Amino acid sequence: MHLHGVVNKLLRALSLGLGLEENEVREALGGEELIYLLKINYYPPCPRPDLALGVVAHTDMSGITILVPNDVQGLQVFRDGHWYDVEYIPNALIIHIGDQLEVVSNGKYKAVLHRSTVNKEKTRISWPVFVEPPEDKEVGPHPKLVTNENPAKYNTKTYQEYKHRKLNKLLNNLKLPYISKTINNL
Numbered sequence: 001m002h003l004h005g006v007v008n009k010l011l012r013a014l015s016l017g018l019g020l021e022e023n024e025v026r027e028a029l030g031g032e033e034l035i036y037l038l039k040i041n042y043y044p045p046c047p048r049p050d051l052a053l054g055v056v057a058h059t060d061m062s063g064i065t066i067l068v069p070n071d072v073q074g075l076q077v078f079r080d081g082h083w084y085d086v087e088y089i090p091n092a093l094i095i096h097i098g099d100q101l102e103v104v105s106n107g108k109y110k111a112v113l114h115r116s117t118v119n120k121e122k123t124r125i126s127w128p129v130f131v132e133p134p135e136d137k138e139v140g141p142h143p144k145l146v147t148n149e150n151p152a153k154y155n156t157k158t159y160q161e162y163k164h165r166k167l168n169k170l171l172n173n174l175k176l177p178y179i180s181k182t183i184n185n186l
C-alpha cells in the first residue's frame with residue numbers, strides 16, 4: 001500500500017536523524033506489527049467559532065500521525081508560546097510526531113501540541129492515520145540513546161498501559177471522577 005511506503009520512508013529518515021540504523025525506530029515502535037488507525041474528524045459549521053474548538057489542545061499518542069485535511073483551514077500547532085495556523089497546501093500530507101516517538105527518541109523529537117478550530121460557514125473534515133505500536137508492545141527510550149550522561153527520560157511501558165494512564169490523567173483533569181461520583185449519589 002502507498003501509505004506504508006510513505007511511513008517506512010519517514011521512519012527511516014527519523015531513525016537516521018537520531019544516529020540509529022535506518023530500521024531501528026520502526027522496530028522500536030512494533031516493526032511488522034505497526035498499527036494504522038484511520039480516524040475521521042467531522043466539524044460542522046459553528047456560529048461562534050471564537051467560543052469553540054474542534055479538538056482541544058493535545059499531543060497524539062501514536063508514533064507518528066499522517067493527516068490529510070479538506071481545504072478548510074483549522075489545524076493549529078503550538079510553538080514558543082504561540083498558536084500557529086497550519087496552512088492548507090493541496091495534496092500535502094501533515095506529519096505529527098506523537099508521544100511514542102518522543103519516548104523512543106528519549107526526548108530528542110518532541111510530540112507536537114496541536115488543536116483544531118471550527119469555521120463559521122464551512123464544514124471541515126480531516127483524516128488522520130495514527131501509526132502506532134500494538135497494545136502489548138513495550139515502548140521506551142531506545143537503548144542506544146540512553147547513556148550515563150543522557151539517562152532515560154521516560155519509563156518503559158506497554159502501549160496499552162501508556163494509553164490507559166494518559167486517558168485517566170485527562171479524565172482526572174476534567175474532574176470527571178467528581179462528576180460521576182455526584183451522578184452516582186443522585
Ligand SMILES: O=C(O)CCC(=O)C(=O)O
Pocket residue numbers: 039041054055060067069074075114115116125126128
Ligand atoms: O482535525 C485536525 O486537523 C486535527 C485532528 C487531531 O488532532 C486528531 O484527531 O488527533
Ligand SMILES: [Fe+2]
Pocket residue numbers: 058059060114
Ligand atoms: Fe491530534
